[in-house]
Amino acid sequence: MDLKKLENLAKLVRYYILISTTAAGSGHPTSSLSATDLMVALMFGGFFKADINNPENPNNDRLIFSKGHASPLFYSLYAAAGKVSENELKTLRKFGSKLEGHPTMEFPYTEAGTGSLGQGLSIGVGMALNAKMDKSDYKTYVLMGDSEIAEGSVWEAAEIATHYQLNNLVGIIDVNRLGQRGETLLGHDLKIYQKRFEAFGWKTWVIDGHNLKEIVKTFLEVENDKSDLPKIIIAKTLKGKGISFIEDKDGWHGKALKPEELSKALEELGTVEKLAGEVVSPGIKYQVLSSKPKNKKLNTQYLIPNTYSKGEVVATRKAYGNVLLKLVKENPKVVVLDAEVSNSTMSETVKKEFPERFYEMFIAEQNMVGAALGFSRRGKIPFASTFAAFFSRAFDQIRMSQYAKPNIKFVGSHAGVSIGEDGASQMALEDIAMFRTLLNCVVLYPGDAVSAEKLTSLAASHFGNVYIRTTRAEAPVIYDNGEEFKIGGLKVHKSRITNHESRIVVIGAGITLHEALKAQQELAEANIGFDVVDLYSVKPISDELEKIAKESEAVITVEDHFEEGGIGESVKTALAGIDTPIHSLAVRKMPKSGKPAELLSYEEIDARSIIEKVRELTNE
């Protein structure tokens, strides 16, 4: 090991950090400088093994910058490796640059967009699980700040990493003592970090994060460790290390040096040699899984569905479990994660038949979503399920996933007041609003078993985030097994009263579709006709809806969800260009325990409420 070269590379990286942030006029040089020696040793000390010309090479080790604000360091490492020019470094944080304020997918070496702290270790858990699954020996490194260790999500990742014996996962904590506004929770008390990680089952190293010899020795030990334990390096560092007037000083978080300060700093740094840092190649260690399903004839999109009989009562979550099992059988890239409720979400079908493709993530939803993102970034198609209400626990992870070219299938069961007796805490009434906010996220809400299967199958073959909302209660099958569905589609159920000229159209989905159909049938007996739309694709919404609404005098939406951000508002946005009035029935009162029918009635989203609204609008 040429320590002198590492030292010079560290100096070069510090130079790049300083000049790029001063050019940007903002950014986090001090948080970058503290982790410089650690990262230089990792990258250029022969430990991090990657085909640097092909970041997507599946044999590459992975490096996640959980402390995303240290992006100047991240970019500078690749500058030292010859992949970013000094000129490009000076575009840091500028509009149109690949070098954004926090790492994004614009930069080809970014594993996942970071910047919301405490999420990287979970993404690392997903990548490390993926390596185990693929029997690959790539390692996953996660650089964390000390402030972010306060986030509970870190401890979720820690406990699950231990559970799955992820000895291929290496965390590095840059304990620079200073947070944004002063000292961190634990300051420089490295022993407490160590005690906590040890209690969570990790192998720990406490080191001086600026002593290159010690750092190199530690990475060697980590590399040679034969235990089953995940590993963490807890490094004592100084914020702003290397520049006397900012080193270990409060008040220097997220501040670039002014030009005159930069000159002073560079003077201190001394002569910088423009060395080329070398990253060791991984060699070809394993072949990535083929992207093609095992059975060539079976593309998941055209998976042979289970067969259901019309009128048969089947919960959509049950149908989800049925088709999930088939997807796992047919496509080796499909993996399943669940937050300790697989017997409710019905992902237990996979758990029972293909335990090696099922990951029990226990009641720790944040880590489940982070791990799903990790799997997705390594080419898998993760289905992550829990009660729909509990995805709110991971909203920040879900939000951040949209900035990481994600391909996660979120499946939320037990949505809405129709879950009944368990009461408000278990009723997702904001899940559609939450998932709708995500850029390009598909939101599906099947009403019966046939559509649930078809839509789940479509979700698997669609690249991107998809949310599928399933229902606890059983519902009659209303579609033929041969019926076709599509993302951005809808189904029209015409009234048997044919001369009604579609004056009113009622839009439902999931449980309320059945309430709408009941109302349709009942009013048909009174010779009042209206069409029902099954809006199973809530996002994107079918263009056809506008045509249907144009031909109608009124639209009624009905949903088992709060009004805000739900189906009614989706429809209002989709129909903003036309002037057909839209009336919305939605959950508006404090939900209670009770029978599903009682609650649908109480919230005025049942067949009777639809009938009343239609009668009010038709004056009949």
Added chain:
Amino acid sequence: MDLKKLENLAKLVRYYILISTTAAGSGHPTSSLSATDLMVALMFGGFFKADINNPENPNNDRLIFSKGHASPLFYSLYAAAGKVSENELKTLRKFGSKLEGHPTMEFPYTEAGTGSLGQGLSIGVGMALNAKMDKSDYKTYVLMGDSEIAEGSVWEAAEIATHYQLNNLVGIIDVNRLGQRGETLLGHDLKIYQKRFEAFGWKTWVIDGHNLKEIVKTFLEVENDKSDLPKIIIAKTLKGKGISFIEDKDGWHGKALKPEELSKALEELGTVEKLAGEVVSPGIKYQVLSSKPKNKKLNTQYLIPNTYSKGEVVATRKAYGNVLLKLVKENPKVVVLDAEVSNSTMSETVKKEFPERFYEMFIAEQNMVGAALGFSRRGKIPFASTFAAFFSRAFDQIRMSQYAKPNIKFVGSHAGVSIGEDGASQMALEDIAMFRTLLNCVVLYPGDAVSAEKLTSLAASHFGNVYIRTTRAEAPVIYDNGEEFKIGGLKVHKSRITNHESRIVVIGAGITLHEALKAQQELAEANIGFDVVDLYSVKPISDELEKIAKESEAVITVEDHFEEGGIGESVKTALAGIDTPIHSLAVRKMPKSGKPAELLSYEEIDARSIIEKVRELTNE
């Protein structure tokens, strides 16, 4: 201590649990039975001290059922205490009953609605901090299940409890080994729980949770402990304890006994004595803070604001910090919590002048929100602030707070793409959607310093959850210091072109209000007039808006937020009854780093985009 009586009370409580759940036909008897001995000893062993006839007595100890699914135990304890009749117990989970599936505020002894696991300890942290602040010696007990210890939020609560030396906080873990679908992460390995809590700085007791003598001895030790440490009792228990055919058996989660099974169970239980459990009274230990502000003349609603000059540039977050300091001075009930970014949210004004009213909650947003709820439940008015984006980290806690008669003021700074260079991870673009979903939550979005102050002051005097969205960038003051604002209000800024007959109205808020005003001014020069509405109260929306829209030919909304669930959709819902077309400008493209103006332009929510839209609609 009469152990025999406690034993008989435990038997009675088990009887109540069994009969109530069988009457309900659902519920969680086994998860209730495991914690019965622990809770009977706590309540009736003289440890839990409360004026049982007045649950709001501020001297009462507090008991939070974090494992909310053990609600049958919770209700049965109060039945044994004579506060719930056997007949009422049989209304469990029925529509209209106070005894809901998970504890809600309908039941007078509920401290906070629970049922989303892992949240109780944070609420306990808030209540324990409150006791310290008020120099009261009430204790806060939190009953947790073992499955929920996997939630990261528990560890956030644990680390903060240690930081604040909450020796008045007592956690009890009912380690019954079995989760919903099988064994928990740690099973019956109590030593691991102990090791982890000790590493997080807690004093621990590992006990047999069915040995009343040992339990009583432990509560005595807890009571007499003089250390500064928060305390946790880790109790080995059996799910379904006391009934042989369900005890420690998998497959019995969330299942009531069938009537014939109940008979068998009651036979096993033997004769049950209808004893009266006695809860020790706390006596009068301290006087709760007066609800009146110190200075009678100053009601917070009419707080003398700071003065600003029109045209002066002041960030709304700065104005927030200014008024927050006054609120803290004037109203002893106002407390401030911040997630390690007080120098950005500007709550540091309080930190500097009133450190005893400021709680640094570090980067652990879930616990911050839980603790804020705890404060709020004990009568305080907590202002909890962080970057708006990071409230998504606590969405589940925020969601659950709506079921707890909350009074939290959430203040999110750095909202929208206008934050600039830091990039997408730091831009809240879904915060309005998130807070809008909450029942009765007020959503405020001030556009200048004067309105920011007035609205913050109004938020303090309004009972209920309020979200205030502040902006990073500076903006000119546009209102007179004497201007009045109200929850559910708006302001109209008329064009100086008076003959335009209000054909178009542009609705903005926060940063986009200024873009709209710029566009208004620029188009006025071209003799095109339109009115601008400052929709500072996004929820509720002023009734006046409908009148304004009715008199207009088109409405344009413009917001620094994703379209879904944002201001545009709020307006669409508010204006659903009228047929004026609504056009929405919102964030639709993948956000980037860049200068604020570049990003507003890129997302087409700047003055130029408004001008283009107005010109398109007016064909001028």
